[in-house]
Amino acid sequence: MVVAENAPVTTERTPRSARQSLVVGSFLGAAYVLLGLWIVFAGLPYVWSDVLAVPSYVNEFLSATLEIMLCGLAAVAIGYVGYQIIRNQHQVGLRAGIFFAAVMIFLALWITEASANGLEDREATLGMAVAAVLLLGLLGGTVFLFLQPAWGRMLETVEEQGWFHGTAFKASQGIRVRRGTVVGVLTLGICGIITLVSHRSFGYETVGLPPNDWYWNVPFSEGTLIVPLMHKLHLLMPVIFAVVLFYFAWRLVNVPAFADFLIATEAEINKVSWTTRRRLIRDTIVVLVTVFLLTMFLFVVDIFWIQILSNQWVGVLRYDPRQVEKTKLEKNQW
Numbered sequence: 001m002v003v004a005e006n007a008p009v010t011t012e013r014t015p016r017s018a019r020q021s022l023v024v025g026s027f028l029g030a031a032y033v034l035l036g037l038w039i040v041f042a043g044l045p046y047v048w049s050d051v052l053a054v055p056s057y058v059n060e061f062l063s064a065t066l067e068i069m070l071c072g073l074a075a076v077a078i079g080y081v082g083y084q085i086i087r088n089q090h091q092v093g094l095r096a097g098i099f100f101a102a103v104m105i106f107l108a109l110w111i112t113e114a115s116a117n118g119l120e121d122r123e124a125t126l127g128m129a130v131a132a133v134l135l136l137g138l139l140g141g142t143v144f145l146f147l148q149p150a151w152g153r154m155l156e157t158v159e160e161q162g163w164f165h166g167t168a169f170k171a172s173q174g175i176r177v178r179r180g181t182v183v184g185v186l187t188l189g190i191c192g193i194i195t196l197v198s199h200r201s202f203g204y205e206t207v208g209l210p211p212n213d214w215y216w217n218v219p220f221s222e223g224t225l226i227v228p229l230m231h232k233l234h235l236l237m238p239v240i241f242a243v244v245l246f247y248f249a250w251r252l253v254n255v256p257a258f259a260d261f262l263i264a265t266e267a268e269i270n271k272v273s274w275t276t277r278r279r280l281i282r283d284t285i286v287v288l289v290t291v292f293l294l295t296m297f298l299f300v301v302d303i304f305w306i307q308i309l310s311n312q313w314v315g316v317l318r319y320d321p322r323q324v325e326k327t328k329l330e331k332n333q334w
Contacts, residue, residue, distance in 0.1 A: 018091065022155070023146045025089065026097030032085075033102045036078040038229070042215075044071050045231030093155035095164035097146065100155070104145075108138035109216075116219030131219055161255050169254040174263035178253040181262060185252060189245035193238055202234040 048067045086095065112135040119127035145151050162169060196202065203212040214233045218225035230236055253259060275283070 019147060019149070019152055022091060022093055022097055022152060023143065025091065025094050026101040026146060027105075027143075029082075029086070029094070029098030030101035030105055032082060033098060034106060036075075036082065039078065040071050040075045041230045041236060042228040044074055046228045049231070093152060093159050096155040096159040099164060101142065101146065104142045105139070108135060108142065111138060113216045113219060117217055119219075128220055161257075163251055163255070167254075169256050169259045170263060171254075174259065174266040177262045177266040177269070178259070181253050182249045185249040186245065189249070190242075193241050193245070196241075197234075197238055200234070202237040204234050205232075 045067060048063075048070065086098075112131055115134055116127060116131035119130060159165075205212045212233050213228060214230040216227045216229060218227060253262060
């Protein structure tokens, strides 16, 4: 008699699809990025200046220096931890997904905050319901967008271009043209930042006025609850713009398609036969003399035809320079 024993049933979890993994990873990474930025730009400065309340024996300059050092160390630590987490993730499009998810979540919160504060004059229950529906709709729309195959392919394309990686593309080729492009981009960007600062587009601080901080009013709290977003807006925003500008200028010349164009441009420039100094001076003299002679010839021809056509026997061009000048003088006198 053979007794058949029931083998233990083993269940294996069905692996999530790559699209679902991309959505989950993007939103978790976006939450980490937003939290890290809030800690560096708002959380630690708020704790330092308002909660800890710098002692009276610490002067303002030393306090600001210690605050900057603390925020800098926090930024390095948060960045290092994030890099260690993301470096082990090999899913294409995840880094781009984190960036776009962070931007969309921030915009959803910003739109909800602005809309909810505009509804504070109405009934609180209705306003809170509208704000909640708006926020859920925006976040739900973001999740729905990330679940679309076309959006996933777009994220993969953006990431394959290298925008979220620190590696250079064909770094040893087209160096001179790349450097010139970077200098041009930096020149335009720095001029723009200087213009924004000179026009006080980021605000300013003076004695007797509230600090130039960026914060959100929590809706329906009657202004009693605020969420700080950035400390010393007029100082941090130019620095942030400058960092983004430098990264953009460097990354731009390492995008594969544009980098190949710059490399090909330098290759064509290298094929140009540059003239000698002596020949350049000689050709320049020839061009200047030719232009001068042509100018004199056209001047003489112009005067000749004016005299002929304005003659009373021909009468085609009835133009008297003296009469015109006399008319102008009479008008100026009036």
